[in-house]
Amino acid sequence: MKAEARIRFPLSVDISGKKVLIVDDVTDTGDTLKLSIGYVQSLNASEIRTAVLQHKTCSSFVPDFYGQKIIRWRWIIYPWARYEDLAGFTKRILEDGALDVSRIIYELKDRHGLEVGEKEILEILHDLAERKEIEKTEVDNLVKWQVRMK
Numbered sequence: 475m476k477a478e479a480r481i482r483f484p485l486s487v488d489i490s491g492k493k494v495l496i497v498d499d500v501t502d503t504g505d506t507l508k509l510s511i512g513y514v515q516s517l518n519a520s521e522i523r524t525a526v527l528q529h530k531t532c533s534s535f536v537p538d539f540y541g542q543k544i545i546r547w548r549w550i551i552y553p554w555a556r557y558e559d560l561a562g563f564t565k566r567i568l569e570d571g572a573l574d575v576s577r578i579i580y581e582l583k584d585r586h587g588l589e590v591g592e593k594e595i596l597e598i599l600h601d602l603a604e605r606k607e608i609e610k611t612e613v614d615n616l617v618k619w620q621v622r623m624k
């Protein structure tokens with residue numbers, strides 16, 4: 475589930491009277507751009523336009539410019555968000571029970587069509603473990619990973 479859009483880092487420059495182009499990678503619900511427009515308006519920009527790489531037609535907001543229209547909803551993994559997306563999918567997969575690395579790789583391919591190498595997934599697993607979100611266990615001499623018990 476996606477978190478609610480919010481302004482985390484207010485602008486530190488004066489944009490009053492300026493023409494502003496807001497650029498994002500994608501519109502999904504449209505909430506991010508709606509919020510951004512409201513925020514930029516509150517700073518008295520004179521004109522506002524919006525642009526995204528990919529616009530999903532389910533979005534309640536239609537940007538002024540987009541590179542591609544996505545009609546059939548799908549999750550899009552951008553190179554700059556691959557790590558974050560993989561970590562999220564991996565955690566969700568582990569919610570179904572403890573799994574070893576090769577099974578996690580299999581599930582990522584099966585459920586999400588993702589090709590992931592062992593080195594890449596191990597780095598993510600170790601990071602999630604360091605953040606205490608998952609933990610390593612050993613079952614019958616097999617190393618498995620599971621969501622950390624609270």
Ligand SMILES: O=P(O)(O)OC[C@H]1O[C@H](OP(=O)(O)OP(=O)(O)O)[C@H](O)[C@@H]1O
Nearest residue numbers: 479498499500501502503504505506507
């Ligand atoms: O139209 P919306 O439903 O608002 O979705 C679009 C937003 O979602 C993604 O960001 P994400 O929520 O992953 O936040 P982040 O870029 O801060 O990680 C994306 O980069 C857009 O900013």
